[in-house]
Amino acid sequence: MTDELRATLHRIADEATPLPVADDLWQRGRAARRRGQAFAVAAALALVVSVGGIATLTTTDREADTASTEKIEGGAIPSRIEDPGELELESDLAVGRASVAFFSAAGQPVVIGATDGRYHALDLPDLSPDRGPLVLSPDGRHLAWRSNGRIHSADLDDGTATYFPSSEEHAEVTDLRWVPNSSQLLWNGRNEEGEKTGGVLPVGDQAGRPLFPSALRGVPSPNGEVVALASGKTDAAPFLRRRGRRADRELPADLYPGGASIQPLGWAAEDLVVAQAFAGPGADVQGQHLVLFTSPDRPEQEWTYRVITRDVPQNAVPLSIAVDLIPDLDGTSSQQLTHDFGSESGAEEGQGELPYVLGGLVTLLAGLAYIRMLHKQA
Helix, strand or coil, rough: CCHHHHHHHHHHHHHHHCCCCCCHHHHHHHHHHHHHHHHHHHHHHHHHHHHHHHHHHHHHHHHHCCCCCCCCCCCECCCCCCHHHHCCCCCCCCCCCCEEEEECCCCCCEEEEECCEEEEEEECCCCCCCCCEEEECCCCEEEEEEEEEEEEEEEECCCCCCCCCCCCCCCCEEEEEECCCCCCCEEEECCCCEEEEEEEECCCCCCCCCHHHHEEEEEECCCCCEEEEEEEEEEEEEEEEEEHHHHEEEECCCCCCCCEEEEEEEEEEEEEEEEEEECCCCCCCEEEEEEEEEECCCCCCCCCCCEECCCCCCCCCCCCCCCCHCCCCCCCCCCCCCCCCCCHHHHHHHHHCCCCCCCCHHHHHHHHHHHHHHHCCC
């Protein structure tokens, strides 16, 4: 609008004779305006609820589809490890690199995909009826188990399986463990006379380093100089040095006032042990959980203790994880050592839709009540 036009309009307004207007016309106009705004708000709410409801359902379905299909380059340990219940058995063992292996409550051997978080129940040949040891290699590419004295190993990349024939030495295999570079399997058991025995088996093409005898008692470190041992309830994780010298690593008393049971699973680095810990009532971290802590080789002022994940099925004892997938520590307590692949349970995902739908209905009803109130006021 130009200045000249604005001046002309002001002059006309000043010279014009005011028209008679009813006293309640202004109030009726304001009420009509409020009704118009209210209907606009109601329309917007209806649109938000309808579109939002559809979007909620669509998004939830999409998340249900992609929660365990999101690819993580190189792989990661899941932040939650759930018991999947009974799954359809897969005879094709070429499921790819895995991050976790355990027996489910249904008695099925389960591995979790390292890059997508999917749960696979594997139809392992000659699986022992008593669900003997099930161990995943540190790199997550091989899975080992035993049956009737035989020790089996499967390549999860190509699905091929091999076995080491039973012998008088390992008539009964009670324990299996991998060395840090995934080149050898350590086993313990009993021979045909019932005497304790054990040995080392080569797996794959890598040459394994010679191990000292004490290595068969636990999980040897990458340099082979220290062995992490399992323990019952204790306030210090036990280790063995070469020549059998004992060395203990105190557990954090503030986390475990009454101590904790420790089951070493592997070594994430030269001096970093990965273990499954269990603590009872009164502990800051209760139940089964995964931890990462420095071995006693490091000075005490350099010790660290990290809880990797608190969510571990109580029946998954012992758990087996691909320790190579744990990232190198960057020195900060905020560093994420696991990845959230989302829930594997469809029931939980379906339940997640209900709060959003109910919230949308509540919002719509509130909008309609507000419109009725405005209408009465008008």
